[in-house]
Amino acid sequence: MTSKRYLIIGGVAGGMSAATRLRRLDEQAHIIVLERGGHVSFANCGLPYYLGGVIEERSSLLLQTPASLGSRFGLDVRVRTEAVSIDRDAKTVLVRDLATGEETVEAYDALVLSPGATPVRPPMPGGDRMLTLRDIDDVDRAMAELDVAPRTALVIGAGFIGLEMVENLVHRGLEVTLVELGDQVLPPLDPEMASPVAERLRDAGVDVRLRTQVTELHADSALLSDGTTVPAEFVLGSIGVRPDTSLAAAAGLEIGERGGIRVDDGLRTSDPHIWAIGDAVEKVDAISGEPRLVALAGLANRHGRLAADAITGRDIRVRDALGTAVVGLMGLTIATTGWPEKLLRRVGREVRVIHTHPASHTGYYPGAQSMALKLVVDARTDEVLGAQGIGGEGVDKRIDVIATAIAGGLTASDLADLELAYAPQFSSAKDPVNMLGYVALNAAEGLTPSIQWHELDDAMAAGDVLVDVRTPDEVAAGAIPGSINIPLDDLRTRIDELPEGRVIVHCKVGQRGHTAVRLLAQLGREAANLDGGYLTWQAGESARLDAEARETAAAA
Amino acid sequence: MTSKRYLIIGGVAGGMSAATRLRRLDEQAHIIVLERGGHVSFANCGLPYYLGGVIEERSSLLLQTPASLGSRFGLDVRVRTEAVSIDRDAKTVLVRDLATGEETVEAYDALVLSPGATPVRPPMPGGDRMLTLRDIDDVDRAMAELDVAPRTALVIGAGFIGLEMVENLVHRGLEVTLVELGDQVLPPLDPEMASPVAERLRDAGVDVRLRTQVTELHADSALLSDGTTVPAEFVLGSIGVRPDTSLAAAAGLEIGERGGIRVDDGLRTSDPHIWAIGDAVEKVDAISGEPRLVALAGLANRHGRLAADAITGRDIRVRDALGTAVVGLMGLTIATTGWPEKLLRRVGREVRVIHTHPASHTGYYPGAQSMALKLVVDARTDEVLGAQGIGGEGVDKRIDVIATAIAGGLTASDLADLELAYAPQFSSAKDPVNMLGYVALNAAEGLTPSIQWHELDDAMAAGDVLVDVRTPDEVAAGAIPGSINIPLDDLRTRIDELPEGRVIVHCKVGQRGHTAVRLLAQLGREAANLDGGYLTWQAGESARLDAEARETAAAA
Incomplete structure (x- = not known):
């Protein structure tokens, strides 16, 4: 049996994962990696930090070189080398050395496309x-x-x-x-x-x-x-980025409805000898089941390895993509997984939404940092559809836990039962993720109905009463216009002061509001909790101010 | 309908969760909490830190007082008050005020036992x-x-x-x-x-x-x-602690084989009007399905709430306990979930074990901290049976993710597919948990057989060859006795130098070892990777030195 020839176009995350995995699976193969740029296997996610001087050495960005990949993995890595065109019938690629202009033809048994994506550039003067x-x-x-x-x-x-x-x-x-x-x-x-x-x-x-x-x-x-x-x-x-499909399209490979290379759940393109991975490829969205472009390094790496498995005859099945992401910004950590509320509402999904404002760890241990968490849940099935977090320490942990819960098919209520590591420095006896589960349970059981910050104006216009159950000191520091203040601890004795109509209660974060709703409901009043309390309302109000500015500008 | 009387014995984590939840579910009930100690709802996990001066104010430990619980939740909280005995037929509890010695009898419709556990005290002079x-x-x-x-x-x-x-x-x-x-x-x-x-x-x-x-x-x-x-x-x-079952036992409630109060999966004791929660109660172990004592605050809180749900007629089912725990010590974070290897081997489970030594985030971004992770997997089913982590930042996150994966029924191989939040400050494109999944996949597919640090001596005694594939510089800083050094990048060309027999390879952490095993296997040599590399061997050797000291002492 002659040794196989594997050709890989693109030598960064996905392409290089495919190449090294191929070598581990097939020591005899000739493995060629073609990279148009000057470097392979570099730290693309580190580029902004090198620019900012946080990463000091340019060499830190260069994880591997063609030489190191050659000696360790026996890879034939060619930088500044372009794949010009694919002859699918002949199973060859026309290759151009960008330095010399010299063109050669390389045959392949299997071809992996990992060309990535190109930045969108707005056409404008300058x-x-x-x-x-x-x-x-x-x-x-x-x-x-x-x-x-x-x-x-x-x-x-x-x-x-x-x-x-x-x-x-x-x-x-x-x-x-x-x-x-x-x-x-x-x-x-x-x-x-x-x-x-x-x-x-x-x-x-x-x-x-x-x-x-x-x-x-x-x-x-x-x-x-x-x-x-x-x-x-x-x-x-x-x-934004646009999948680089030029080579694939010119070769007549199928392009998907989102503009990425279409692959099956074995990462194979419409040509049985060509696989494609990374930012150039359409994934299947885990929430909608529909094609989606997700440009994330983790998926590129994972799919590179899977493609190598498939090429060497292993049975693979790619998981649908959730799109978990995080960014650090000036001491804030912001992370997300799954879909946001706005997108789910836009496509008509009936959702339950939960906002909480927990601390990164117990309040009695020094150094606790605050965060805001949001969970978006299918109102019918209790399925977790998305989560977002913003704050200091521990935001990435909670979003990772929720992303894992989604992958494991756990429901929102199941989050209450997760056994997460607790000591005062790391969490609370009820971890913030558990608390989301507790609130989800209350919502699922109909114990505590809630409304969202963006629904409050309509509710008040319809005659609902807004009761602020915080302390007078908290109210003095800022309150929602039109609210009546009755502190939670006085609510039992002052319930007669409440006007007719449905009562919307709110506190700072939603927890006292929950207790107030339970109290009112059992005393015969229709009540709902303003989800996330004053803090979420305030953040929403800030977002709305921006949106109103737009309407003013449009009207002007 | 007259209002119910709920009696709760023990006013810390579980008891107080039950009491406040009962109030949220039943505004009319008379809810009495009896606490032998002088305080309820205090931060028991914070006590060592108050002792150390890390938590400066004693008042920080007191989360609620009888007065605050009275005004907010209408609870009748009595401290320094002991439940002396239970008359199950009469559904009453004999109660003693420890200050005055006065005894009263309290009737209950439902009784919740949350007496906790008492410290074990060795009998010795002084x-x-x-x-x-x-x-x-x-x-x-x-x-x-x-x-x-x-x-x-x-x-x-x-x-x-x-x-x-x-x-x-x-x-x-x-x-x-x-x-x-x-x-x-x-x-x-x-x-x-x-x-x-x-x-x-x-x-x-x-x-x-x-x-x-x-x-x-x-x-x-x-x-x-x-x-x-x-x-x-x-x-x-x-x-250690011993479940406080004195009251329950005296009342003739069933005590389990581990010495805790026995409850069903609805937290009910052998008396249908009595529920029990917290450290005094036996849980069902998630790995073995057998009774187990787990003294953890998270479970106590969760079960307190569930007991209240059950008492008020809701259908509950308690999840089996995994026993996730974490401790911070002098800059180290040490966390665990599920079972350790030693216990699984002791009960005869066939396990696969994986050690890795990842960084908390990408090495090219400043401040990455190292950690050691261990995953223990059922060799037959690929089920995750346990995980342990030790290191700096991010250990708690990885153990929480794995605990969640276990709860969601994900296998070890599934960990490779988790989409976890990645930016250079928070993780790597292949998160440490993904890497455990990658290694698990290689093991499950039989691609890279491995042996454990504690199996190396036997392997070498049986004639296996140990090849250290690190660089000469690394070897000079410390090596395993009896190993031959051939750096990975030279292995292709120097393979003829290897003596006959099975080859055990090792590097620093196991990753180059994996590549070396793949290379050797494809070139016709039987090979296995020393799991976790030199670092795990070194940690094991250090543990073994302690164990040998014991044998020496015993022989003396």
């Missing part, structure tokens, strides 16, 4: 001044510009990577403007979960421009869609 | 000098002794709470001796996972005495079973 950050060449270009010490920077796009760019440019001491087309920063999150991020950015001196586009880039400034000009000696963009 | 730390009275007594500024302390028992005591006494500046009857500190862990803890303690100046008993306590010293005397002006013990 648009080529906008740098992006996908590979080492990009970061070298950006560093060269930063070396001439600009004082002002513009970041376009307030997604996860955009915020990392902002953080690092602020860290370098630049004055930063952040421009985002949407209503909010971090579009994958719900608005009330993202609004504290915008506040944190503004507090750090970042000029945050929502619902705004950049229309022209000049030498050291930018013209925005609202007619204003902002300083922009340095311009970095992270508007 | 034994009453040993203080324990279960409630506020205990901590007040201990503080009074510490106020006279002793310089030396003895801690008896090296379990989770014992280590918290040591940490806090060291923090206060005392010279501490730690005496433990067993072979190792932290008996619930496997020895190679616990041995770094003993090292950390010794580095901090703690005199750690394993396989030792205290035989006599004198005024300011202690005589040990090895004949030596250690200074002990202050003596604190945490040898």
Whole structure:
């Protein structure tokens, strides 16, 4: 039997995982990795931090080199080498050395496409001044510009990577403007979960421009869609990425409805000898069961390995993608898994929503940090559809636990029963994830009906009474307009003061509100809890102020 | 309908959860909580930290008072009040006010027993000098002794709470001796996972005495079973706890085989009007399905709430207990869930064991901390039976994720597919939990056979060849006796140097070893990886040195 030839196009996360796994499974094969850029297997998620000086050495980003991969894994790694076209009938790829222009033809038994995605670039005058950050060449270009010490920077796009760019440019001491087309920063999150991020950015001196586009880039400034000009000696963009399907499409491989390479649940393209992985490929969304583009390093790595398994004859089945992500920003941790409430409501899913504001660990042990958690649940099945968290320490842990619960098919109520590690420094006897489960149980059993911050205005307009059960001191520091204050501990004796109608109660975070709802319900009053209490309402109000600003602008 | 009378005996974690939940479910009921001690609803897990001065205010420990519980929940909370006996036929409890000696009889419709557990006290001369730390009275007594500024302390028992005591006494500046009857500190862990803890303690100046008993306590010293005397002006013990079943047993309620109150999966005792929860009660072990005593605050709280649900006519089913626990010690985090390898082997379970040594986050981002993880897997079903972790940041997160995976019925291989939150500060593209899954997959597929540190001697005695595939620099810093060094990158070309026989390979942590095994296997050699590499072997060797010291002592 002659040895196999495996050809891999793209030498970063997914491609390199496939190549090294192939070697572990087939010592005899000839394994060729073609990479258009100058480097393989680099730390793409570290690029913003190298820019900001947090990662000091450029060499730290280079995890492997063609030479190290050659000696350890016997891989034939060729950088600055482009796959020009695929001849599927002949099972060959036309390959061009970008340095010499020389072209060769490489035969394959199996081909893996891992071309990644390319940054979206808005067409505008001066648009080529906008740098992006996908590979080492990009970061070298950006560093060269930063070396001439600009004082002002513009970041376009307030997604996860955009915020990392902002953080690092602020860290370098630049004055930063952040421009985002949407209503909010971090579009994958719900608005009330993202609004504290915008506040944190503004507090750090970042000029945050929502619902705004950049229309022209000049030498050291930018013209925005609202007619204003902002300083922009340095311009970095992270508007989104587009699957790089050019090679696949030209070869006649099927492209999916979202614009990514279509693969089956064995990662095989429409050609039985070609597999595809990574950001260029459509995944199946775990919540909707529909195709989805998810550009995450973890999935790329996992799928690279699975593709190698499939190519060497193993039986694989790719799991649907949940899309768990996290970002650190100026001391905040923001994480999400599954779908946000807004998207679920948009597609008509009936959801139950739970907001809590727990501490990272017991309040009596020093150093506890506060966080906000949100759980979105299928109202019919109690299935967990999504979760979001924002705060200090421990946010990533709770989102990881919930992502794992979803993977294990646990329901929202099941979260109450999770046995999570507790000591005063690490959690509470009822972990924040357990508490979400407790609240979910109360909701599922109909014990404590709740309404959301965005439903309050309609409820009050319909004649509901809003009762603030916090203490007078808390109320004095800020209250929801139109509320009546009766502290929880007085509610039993002062219930007669309540006007007719359904009672909406609220406290600071929702816990005392729950007790108040139970009390009122048992005393014969229809009652509901304002989910997440004053803190969630306040975050929602902050998000709404931004949205109203848009309507005002549109009306003007 | 007259209102119900609910009587709850024990006013800490479980009892108070039951009481407040009962109120939320039944506003009309008369709810009486009887607590023998002087306080209810206090932070029992915080007691060692108050002793150490980490928690500065005694008032921080008192989460609720009888008065606050009265006004908020309408609870009739009576401290320093003892339940003397239960008349099950009459459905009454004889109650004694410990201050006045006055006795009354309280009727109940439902009775909840949450009496907790009492510390084990070894019978020995001077034994009453040993203080324990279960409630506020205990901590007040201990503080009074510490106020006279002793310089030396003895801690008896090296379990989770014992280590918290040591940490806090060291923090206060005392010279501490730690005496433990067993072979190792932290008996619930496997020895190679616990041995770094003993090292950390010794580095901090703690005199750690394993396989030792205290035989006599004198005024300011202690005589040990090895004949030596250690200074002990202050003596604190945490040898274990015994379920407090006195009241239940006297009332003729069924006691289980482990010595705890027996309840069904609805938390009901052998009397249909009496429920029991917390440390006094036997749980069902999630791994063995057998009765088990687990004294954990999370379960007590959860079961308190469930008991209230059951009493008010809701259908409940208690989950089997996994026993997840964590402790922080001098910068180390040590956590565990499920069963250790040693216990599983003892009961004859066929297990696969995986050790890894990942970083808390990507190595290229500053501040990554190392950890050791261990996964114990059913070799037949791939079921996760247990996990342990020790290290810095992020250990608690990984154990929580694995505990959740077990609860969700995920297999060891499934861990590879978990989508966990990744950014360079929080994890790696392949999270440490994913990596455990990858290794588990390789093991399940038979790709990379492995042996454990404690199997190496036998393997080498049987003629296996041990090949160290690390670099010469690494080898120079310490190597396993009898190994041959061939760095991984040279293995392809130097394979002919290997003697006959099965080849055991090892690297530092196991990853290069995996690649080496794959290479050797495909080149026709029988090979196995030393699981966890040099680091796990070294930790095991350190544990073994302690065990050998015992044998030497026994032989002498």
